[in-house]
Amino acid sequence: MKSRAKAVRSRKAPTAGTPSAVDVTGRTVRVDAQRNLDALLEAAKAVFDASGVDAGVREIAKRAGVGIATVYRHFPQRSDLVAAVYRREVDACVEAAATLAKEHEPREALVRWIHRYMSFIASKRGLVAAYRAGVPAFEALPAYFRKNLEPALQALLDAAAAAGRIRHDVEPYELLWAIANLSTPPSGVGPQYSRRMVGLLIDGLRYGAGQGAPASKASRRERG
């Protein structure tokens, strides 16, 4: 992909000796563009943390000290910016899966990771709602999330199922989505809501351990 590594020209260095980055296409990236990109990501992260992912583009641009168009050149849609900001945290979540798998027995690792995942989702106010409501072209956002989180959860599920601790007929993507949607409590309910509901879901996983019956069928049978 990268055709050549670009060395720094000894002209004036705007950002303290930073080597000019290279595009995926091999083009050199202008230092101001790179600087703005960094500022944008940092500002977006700060604003999202403070006001949720519903924060306006103008606010982010202002905080980053750039114009609106600069935002849209780097990120064709608002959702692309959201995805870029959370990419790093998704990666961390994926790494956590491997770590937990080594340090705990299969089911415990699964439960702990689910809680880890819940924390990530819960801290992103409005992420799920935005993802949902954003009908037009929010397709870019779930792509990265799914591509990385699904295999991580799949590994945990397989290990726990192999150990006979949970049923083995659950799709990881469905579980990811379900947990994400359970991570927003309604108003007027204690903060433990999410844990309780996801706890129910996990108990449902355990309920069918070793049976292999689909959840939908199991729920309809008169006697377990």
Place this chain on the structure above:
Amino acid sequence: MKSRAKAVRSRKAPTAGTPSAVDVTGRTVRVDAQRNLDALLEAAKAVFDASGVDAGVREIAKRAGVGIATVYRHFPQRSDLVAAVYRREVDACVEAAATLAKEHEPREALVRWIHRYMSFIASKRGLVAAYRAGVPAFEALPAYFRKNLEPALQALLDAAAAAGRIRHDVEPYELLWAIANLSTPPSGVGPQYSRRMVGLLIDGLRYGAGQGAPASKASRRERG
């Protein structure tokens, strides 16, 4: 609006055969106002069914053959219109609970009602997302939903718990919210997603039957 202390006293039977409706405050309602209200509700229902609850106010007004202001006079906020439209369906859902309780044994009645409730939610595209995202004053909408649906589900839960078929430590409101949130499948997943996930939830309810341990604790215990 200016502060207008209206003191309309006793009315007289107005002209044509249609008896003019009366306000909750006892004021007579103008026939054109009533006609527009009806047209508005009908149009809104049609548009919501066709385009989801995210449909614009202008579209609804146009379909009803009225101006924008007319919408806002009858419904101070968009969410009030949504709530009004769905009030009828909520009532139907509540009635279904009583019917099912008579025709089936407790747990079966509970499961069947949950599926009934899921159908209602699923047919209202974007309802949950709007409810969630609508931070400002979407408080009016859940009020009616909760006030009516919560007791209905509570009765079903009590009956099933008394029969020893499910755990008895689940809050009905939490369950309503959880199911509603599980009723929106992610893109690229079969339509059976919701049934599977709610099935897991129901299995979780059965898992702890007769134990009474909170879901959150049960989910963390090493052995059941």
Place this chain on the structure above:
DNA sequence: GCAGGAAACGGAACGTGGTTCCGATTCACT
């Protein structure tokens, strides 16, 4: 009937959001 006035009306106007456009600016390379 009819006239007066309040209730209800329609649609333009406002504020805010995401997105696009375009002239001005800044950078990279010779």
Place this chain on the structure above:
DNA sequence: AGTGAATCGGAACCACGTTCCGTTTCCTGC
């Protein structure tokens, strides 16, 4: 330094929910 292109900033545009206000319609007391 010079030149062309990549990048920039912010005004402009569109769609949305909501508000304002001049106009119309209906009820009512005569």
